[in-house]
Amino acid sequence: MSHRLDLSGFGITELGVLPVDPLQRLSRDFEQLEIILDTLPTHLMNHTWGPACEAIPQYDADKVTYRELPRFHQKLAYAASGFVLEGSREGKPRPYIPANIAIPLKRSSDLLGRMPILSYDDYAPQNYRRVSKDGPVALGNIEVMQHFCAGADRRDERWFILDHIEIEAHGGKAIPAVVGAQDAVLDNDPHLCEQGLTKLHPALVEMKRVLKRMPDECDPHAFFDGARLWIWGWKNNPFLPEGVVYQGVEAYGGIGQHLHGETGSQSPTIPMIRAALGVVHVKTELTEYLEEMRKYMPRGHRRLLYAIEARPKIRPFVMRHAYLKDVYNACVTEAHEFLWIHYGYAAEYIQKQATIRGTTANSNQVGTGGTPFMKYLKQLMDETLAARID
Template identity: 35%
Template structure:
């Protein structure tokens, strides 16, 4: 396996292989981009729907045929933020998305093989830039392109995830090398890769620990989280949302899960490498469902890693104490990352007071009873 075969590399991991600020869109999409980037100015008016309804209903068929993946994904970035703002930007959730948003995002979703609402890839993986284009992708050198209300807490929440994804690129690269080492039965190189992964996990977990530095739990719950909910299992939207003008739906409400860190491909990729299984319970069903929300190349990487990795079996059969300890260390550091996520879910969400429409502290942005999980 080679990262390049999946559009990935060691320095970026699952982040976009292109530099998002450098992607230009056709002239006819400029009003769309301008409207999306103006959301921090529009949202305080309380009339965001009136503004968004002024957009033209564009047929993006020709654009999709002639554009590259980067252009389609940046168009999806802007449309998906506007879709979320339309749904959650006023006190009562609407029954339908207007055609000016519904038609283009449906077309873009089909083009990139992801659901037509804000996915983790748009919220994080393609929503960053560097102040110094030649500098590192870390918290000292990155910024967000697209915002909802534009506050510091919102930007920090996104950027911590960007920095984690970049640092995790080394985990992915070592994972692909491990597949080769396993095929060769090279215990020394397997040990070296596991050592490198252990050190990288320390860095990843240290970045995650910085979330409270500039993202306050109260502000997150009331000013960041409301925008990223979906319309599946959301009490405010019942059966879902009608996508006006989208012929394929037959006018029926559509239910899609909201943006969640569980759509990141890091943890499932590591599960696949390490041979970590999950019990057949509702959480596993939810995690399996989220697989379709990832970019297609990320899905393929996880699936190929799972099919090719014999790491657990190799370690079990090697009778090598050092190798066993390193394998267990990787599992424990992955578990620490998961545990930290649960701790944040408790402090940033579950312990907060009741939110507005659709912002239930007992329901995750993906529409799950996450504390039970």
């Protein structure tokens, strides 16, 4: 039917926002980029990434094939974050990105419809490979391709990323289920809506199960002092008050750019589910920030999130068909429990660690985006629970 959404047109696969087996190597034309990026973690550990990064040839992003573009962007984004943030531990990040990286990074970002900085899609969805080709995209059978960390923190960085990846893989069931339930609302078909919600529930159960495994191999202390340093952005960064200059990028005219760092807030999956279910979020600084985060998503994912928001919500339909209430409430409960566990992580992995160190640079009150995140994550959680129907 014409009102159906073609999910593949939005870049959604059988694994949700994950590509199925992302490219593992760029073609020979980009060999130097691959070879030098393989050495990124060792260079960062030795504080020698600056000159290594400047030795990367300046590539022409317009010569990169469509299939290679996400990996090309990923490599340049890692190179840029490593370059800027290398001196962060000493409070001395570099306030610029050299032209050989800045120019193709900006161009490839424009082609992908995203911001020219490391974002969620680079960090998690595009960053896995299956160990056994026939095995599932699940913890135990996936590995991270690009790292920042080389030392002891690498274990925690690896797990932090892999945990996100398996959660996203379950989005491959959750996203079509929730979109199917919305289709049913449009068709005024309660039976189809029940089918959608019945498929959504086990996917949410799996997402929560995997989220619970985060502490298995990602320690809050190691995360805070290791992996987290490399995903900082250049907005509200106390050491980069003038932002970061993208050398040679004409569109910026030498003016420092203030861009957010990588965060799970740039994943559309959980927001899509809440939006379709009909959770209402009051406008706050956090929701404004989350809106801003959409600019950091791949174009298709961003468009799908807007499309889902614009479609009829499931909640009012369930209210008109009382027998759907139990399955609907079960989905809302799972979505809430996910957020509850996630809230605990924000407290344990960020707020508590910042308090222990008495730091303001990684403030416990102010998240990646300059929002008092604990208060606002609680608000998202409470609003999700409020969607339950009595």
